[in-house]
Amino acid sequence: MVVHKKQIQTGTLGKALALLDLIATSREPLRFIDLLHLSGQPRGTLHRQLSHLLEEGLICLNDETGTYELGIRLLNWAALTWSRSSLRQVAEPFLKSIHDRTNETVHLAVLRGERVVYLDKVESRQAVRMHSQIGNTSPVYCTGVGKAMLSVLEDKTLEELAKRIEFKRYTEHTLANASALLLEVNDIRVQGYAEDREEHEVGIRCVAAPIISAKGQLQGGISVTAPVFRLQVGQLEQWQLWVKETAQAISAQLATRMGPYA
Amino acid sequence: MVVHKKQIQTGTLGKALALLDLIATSREPLRFIDLLHLSGQPRGTLHRQLSHLLEEGLICLNDETGTYELGIRLLNWAALTWSRSSLRQVAEPFLKSIHDRTNETVHLAVLRGERVVYLDKVESRQAVRMHSQIGNTSPVYCTGVGKAMLSVLEDKTLEELAKRIEFKRYTEHTLANASALLLEVNDIRVQGYAEDREEHEVGIRCVAAPIISAKGQLQGGISVTAPVFRLQVGQLEQWQLWVKETAQAISAQLATRMGPYA
């Protein structure tokens, strides 16, 4: 959320979490020997690091296969993170309200590095299943909320972030490079809302707006998403207004009632 | 899940996570000064530890209130933990099946220390909202799944665990001490299933059974929960069978197709 003034060396903790991330992001189940190659750490070091992660419940060892999985303690922390998130708490009724009016999927998301993390979702029939979205991430440059959030960042921050992005084409409309993104963000700044015109998935469009704090700091964003075939003429124009209004209402509310646990 | 052979000193990582847990489990938002008192660490040490957690995205600092909140990175890890859990993947269709037959809430849970952590849930109308259960915990001694899981542990492990529990009366039926619990677990071992007779919440009953690995190691448990007013005569007796059968079917399936990501 906040951009770092200076890079801090996180020492032992950083190394342990890098290892955890390796396990978390691998698409294959990993054994000791795999981690040995992937991490590039010496045997002794890796062994102790894994012992510590294991002991702390951040990972667990599958007895049958000898592979490491993510631990249940992470789930527990996440449940607390979610339920206490002040942004989420404040936004909840607003998300419901906009969903009632649009009857389409509404997302609440925050920015984390070059990716968007979904914090909440209100969906048509089905309510949220965890696997659907919460805690999952998407690239910032081809999602409505992503681009909306970028529009709040300062130029310098934005440019640095854009430079770090690895652009990948998901559809023919996906923005293909940093300059195209910066150009589009400029438009978004003027309009106050962002659109996703089938940039991430063919047949899916959305409108989104950023949420800011009293001090103007980026807090997150909301979006309404719909399949193209269900869109009426002028519908997105209507939703634009609602999304902008709602994001501003959430921002205003955040300024009043801050802090979690309230 | 697995009981430790020996206690390992987790050093720096352990200290950092203890601090994270302090923030996670506090019912009040905490500022630096609060953490200074709570943690008992010297100023310099605490400051560096917080900087590291902050830098790693495990916590974030609320600019307006100066209080620390849990970070989004935890949510992201949890989403991966959940979606890849081999137990959850294997259990999913079985949970649906038993829900179709009972039309009541079905839970999948695992044991973590003296508490039960919910891994999945299939509910009547509403599908899962994260806040409903996933990642949340309950005491082991007054839940159906909790007692069912205890029944798989070895005597020594069980007794040590029971000794560590702080018993709290939730209803007049709550088991009040370790010996009552051990006695009940003995019955469960014979029957192969556990009951919760309004022990956690008045008006709520459930039946549960444990899931084990090929080697007989405890993997988790499932339960069917219903409000007393909706229960027909002989209904729990029917569900007992289903829950036992289903838990065994999951155990069998686990033995075949192990490992996450499959």
Added chain:
DNA sequence: TGTTTTAGTTCCAAATAATGGAATTGATTT
């Protein structure tokens, strides 16, 4: 069955990071 290979664990002197008290800076109140 014994041998080889591979995977995982333990050890310990050297290198690195964490510690914590004190001094400093910054913000808020009187």
Added chain:
DNA sequence: AAATCAATTCCATTATTTGGAACTAAAACA
């Protein structure tokens, strides 16, 4: 402007981590 309180920085001391090598366990091979 002074006083109070909160947060941050500094650095010599202390504790932990590091990593190569030796060791053990288990599986694959002969």
